[in-house]
Amino acid sequence: MTAAALEISPRPMPESMLAALKARFGERCSTALAVREQHGRDESVFDVPPPEAVVFAQSNEDIAFVLTQAHEHRVPVIPYGAGSSLEGHLLAVQGGVSLDLSRMKEILRVNAEDLTVTVQAGVTRNQLNNELRHQGLFFPIDPGADASLGGMASTRASGTNAVRYGTMRENVLALTVVTPQGQLLHTGSRARKSSAGYDLTRLYVGSEGTLGVICEVTLRLYPLPEAVSAAVCFFPSIDAAVQTTIQIIQLGVPIARCELLDANTVRAVNAHDRLGLREAPMLLMEFHGTEASVAEQASLVQGIAREFGGEDFEWATTPEARTRLWTARHHAYLSALQTKPGCRCVTTDTCVPISRLAESIDESVKEADEAGLPYFLVGHVGDGNFHLGYLLDPAKPAERETAERLSQQMVARALKLEGTCTGEHGIGLHKQGFLLDEAGPAAVDLMRTLKAAMDPHDIMNPGKIFAAQ
Amino acid sequence: MTAAALEISPRPMPESMLAALKARFGERCSTALAVREQHGRDESVFDVPPPEAVVFAQSNEDIAFVLTQAHEHRVPVIPYGAGSSLEGHLLAVQGGVSLDLSRMKEILRVNAEDLTVTVQAGVTRNQLNNELRHQGLFFPIDPGADASLGGMASTRASGTNAVRYGTMRENVLALTVVTPQGQLLHTGSRARKSSAGYDLTRLYVGSEGTLGVICEVTLRLYPLPEAVSAAVCFFPSIDAAVQTTIQIIQLGVPIARCELLDANTVRAVNAHDRLGLREAPMLLMEFHGTEASVAEQASLVQGIAREFGGEDFEWATTPEARTRLWTARHHAYLSALQTKPGCRCVTTDTCVPISRLAESIDESVKEADEAGLPYFLVGHVGDGNFHLGYLLDPAKPAERETAERLSQQMVARALKLEGTCTGEHGIGLHKQGFLLDEAGPAAVDLMRTLKAAMDPHDIMNPGKIFAAQ
Numbered sequence: 001m002t003a004a005a006l007e008i009s010p011r012p013m014p015e016s017m018l019a020a021l022k023a024r025f026g027e028r029c030s031t032a033l034a035v036r037e038q039h040g041r042d043e044s045v046f047d048v049p050p051p052e053a054v055v056f057a058q059s060n061e062d063i064a065f066v067l068t069q070a071h072e073h074r075v076p077v078i079p080y081g082a083g084s085s086l087e088g089h090l091l092a093v094q095g096g097v098s099l100d101l102s103r104m105k106e107i108l109r110v111n112a113e114d115l116t117v118t119v120q121a122g123v124t125r126n127q128l129n130n131e132l133r134h135q136g137l138f139f140p141i142d143p144g145a146d147a148s149l150g151g152m153a154s155t156r157a158s159g160t161n162a163v164r165y166g167t168m169r170e171n172v173l174a175l176t177v178v179t180p181q182g183q184l185l186h187t188g189s190r191a192r193k194s195s196a197g198y199d200l201t202r203l204y205v206g207s208e209g210t211l212g213v214i215c216e217v218t219l220r221l222y223p224l225p226e227a228v229s230a231a232v233c234f235f236p237s238i239d240a241a242v243q244t245t246i247q248i249i250q251l252g253v254p255i256a257r258c259e260l261l262d263a264n265t266v267r268a269v270n271a272h273d274r275l276g277l278r279e280a281p282m283l284l285m286e287f288h289g290t291e292a293s294v295a296e297q298a299s300l301v302q303g304i305a306r307e308f309g310g311e312d313f314e315w316a317t318t319p320e321a322r323t324r325l326w327t328a329r330h331h332a333y334l335s336a337l338q339t340k341p342g343c344r345c346v347t348t349d350t351c352v353p354i355s356r357l358a359e360s361i362d363e364s365v366k367e368a369d370e371a372g373l374p375y376f377l378v379g380h381v382g383d384g385n386f387h388l389g390y391l392l393d394p395a396k397p398a399e400r401e402t403a404e405r406l407s408q409q410m411v412a413r414a415l416k417l418e419g420t421c422t423g424e425h426g427i428g429l430h431k432q433g434f435l436l437d438e439a440g441p442a443a444v445d446l447m448r449t450l451k452a453a454m455d456p457h458d459i460m461n462p463g464k465i466f467a468a469q
Numbered sequence: 470m471t472a473a474a475l476e477i478s479p480r481p482m483p484e485s486m487l488a489a490l491k492a493r494f495g496e497r498c499s500t501a502l503a504v505r506e507q508h509g510r511d512e513s514v515f516d517v518p519p520p521e522a523v524v525f526a527q528s529n530e531d532i533a534f535v536l537t538q539a540h541e542h543r544v545p546v547i548p549y550g551a552g553s554s555l556e557g558h559l560l561a562v563q564g565g566v567s568l569d570l571s572r573m574k575e576i577l578r579v580n581a582e583d584l585t586v587t588v589q590a591g592v593t594r595n596q597l598n599n600e601l602r603h604q605g606l607f608f609p610i611d612p613g614a615d616a617s618l619g620g621m622a623s624t625r626a627s628g629t630n631a632v633r634y635g636t637m638r639e640n641v642l643a644l645t646v647v648t649p650q651g652q653l654l655h656t657g658s659r660a661r662k663s664s665a666g667y668d669l670t671r672l673y674v675g676s677e678g679t680l681g682v683i684c685e686v687t688l689r690l691y692p693l694p695e696a697v698s699a700a701v702c703f704f705p706s707i708d709a710a711v712q713t714t715i716q717i718i719q720l721g722v723p724i725a726r727c728e729l730l731d732a733n734t735v736r737a738v739n740a741h742d743r744l745g746l747r748e749a750p751m752l753l754m755e756f757h758g759t760e761a762s763v764a765e766q767a768s769l770v771q772g773i774a775r776e777f778g779g780e781d782f783e784w785a786t787t788p789e790a791r792t793r794l795w796t797a798r799h800h801a802y803l804s805a806l807q808t809k810p811g812c813r814c815v816t817t818d819t820c821v822p823i824s825r826l827a828e829s830i831d832e833s834v835k836e837a838d839e840a841g842l843p844y845f846l847v848g849h850v851g852d853g854n855f856h857l858g859y860l861l862d863p864a865k866p867a868e869r870e871t872a873e874r875l876s877q878q879m880v881a882r883a884l885k886l887e888g889t890c891t892g893e894h895g896i897g898l899h900k901q902g903f904l905l906d907e908a909g910p911a912a913v914d915l916m917r918t919l920k921a922a923m924d925p926h927d928i929m930n931p932g933k934i935f936a937a938q
Contacts, residue, residue: 115823450667
């Protein structure tokens, strides 16, 4: 799907609704252009007019009020968390209200003895982990950006650590949701497992704001490991790094993080953060466990890496040394953008079965090299998931076309290899055509049936996930 | 919900449909009373007339044919796997066709290098593991019975091993489903994670045959651990065993199995299998990992158990010795039934946050002791999940009433402790009232909305999950 196919069809808000919002929210309902524009763009490549208004919610009742109004007046509502979507989720393609949840930042209940926590949707993962650290606990899901936990649930996010701890799919226990009709709904419980009826929790996780507004999230927590050890290792080729990863996974090593950066990316983070890393394909790994178990895992992995020509193992066991290494990974995206000032980025997100990963990456890199567009490559390779980011000049349509073509080739290959077009970013605006290719018309029709049954007036984040019919 | 509330309202099959089934399936469509009766009962306490016919499917096309007919004629269809349901899932409360999938036993594809397998729905877990063993792989989900994998997906089953490896919720990657309209549908992919649209896989997992027929299941596999060690340990009280479990989980020990048997149950399995185990509350534990890691876990757990008076640690590291110990667990249900010949069993299945487990079990045991009905207690206590089975004489309605009252008290307590009425058995017929108490009317209404949208003629396993309206 290219920008040309993007359909923008505003559904104007009646004045009576705006008046009702203003009456309830006062300054927390803004129609100022700057505020609307800030809520009308994200990290995607699309240019779309901003929403008509922005409401800053502070409670579940605030959310219910907005949805009740929107339902009555058939006006779109777009939940807004931290604004870090890469796929156009936040864009007001049908106008309406951006519902900003970033002020709903309360950590409602930490149940340390049960390893659970309940947070408001606007709490970010860094905020949560800062709060948990002194209790010896952490929440592992780390998509890179300091995203909100409501947003992470909505896109079924994952990132580093998923190879060991799973994704939002596995780590959300329960939700509080406001339905498109403005009704408060609880799904799930604090029990670790349940067979009580349909899995409404998992239906909302990954629904990208199209079925209601997630306002509270109950998550599984984990004890901070007794020992943590991180390492970087450099390889003669991307393929050697990938082959090392495949072996680690196939042997069942309980590695906590296994991230690939290509030489372009290492070069970019070196420039950005003066890290002085060797500019070669690099695996960044982390091991969690007891002292003995971490040492055993590390030794096993070193043996595997050496078989594939891995060199220059650098270990970090203190938090400070680990932070330096992880800076490379966490700043990869921003550092890469700065190598081409003013650029925009088409980001890919395929995920394939682990044995297909080498083929998937090798071919994609070859095509990108041939196309001549600058790119970077980072990957949660332990999951079979990686991102190529094509850096394009927004003033040059040919570059955008090249990037979209490369992205399409890559997705077609991932699907042929029995993978998915999106491991963790979601469908949003950009991957609607890919979803149809991947899931097939019958499954997409079923998704539409569910959407129509739950949101008959199509007010919740309309125009996302499903291509316009 | 008691038996009195059970509504039996047959929807007769037109002769033309029976003729069409007979024409296609020949002897694989049976109306013989013995066959119908065999498909019209399960391990639940309900007596319900048998289905009108039983069809033995051998292919996805067979299933699609039956559903197309049933959809046209508004006739109920009840998928049948191994018949091991405990909650009345298989009972033909509205008549119709029992669709037996037990002949769909092909293991379609083992992808050892990706740790995935695709099976037909009638493959049982033992059949699968026998096939996988020589490839160094296993599928860990073990509900006790040799259930079919389609049935396990349908009830979101778990059992032992879930504490380490998760439940069917976490381990089903993809499904092939026939919709109530007779259409073949694929959900998910072989990628380990995906954010591609609504999570249709998780919607079908746990839907108890009410949204379509699961005909193929793609599962995650695991490498057989390098070392496996099992142990039993006996405790002065149930509470001491439970407190030990809570500590193990809170410390993050990656224990693979942690099962509780009360003294009644140990007595029953001793009588059944001449195991010669000490007749006291017992934890049965298993550790998976490298030799060093297993030894470390075992030593940690021994230390914890001793603090709570755990004694008589008996270790089993050979497969034969482990089998002897696990016989106690796997034969618990049948052994307990044999302590009261001719009895039936009301089984409970609550699951609570781990810190609430002691309170949940202690009170339930106290109430059962006071009521004087024989019972047994087994539990996947590492998950906070346990089963009390009340053994009743079907000829004595007062015993049934006592069992139902105890069960109701237990569920009420579990919900107060923020748990669930069913950790792994599902709602079926028996727990419909409990689902309403647990999820609340808004969530149950949403489940009904989904059901109505996906199965407008209510042909798929009608009368299950939702109480009659």
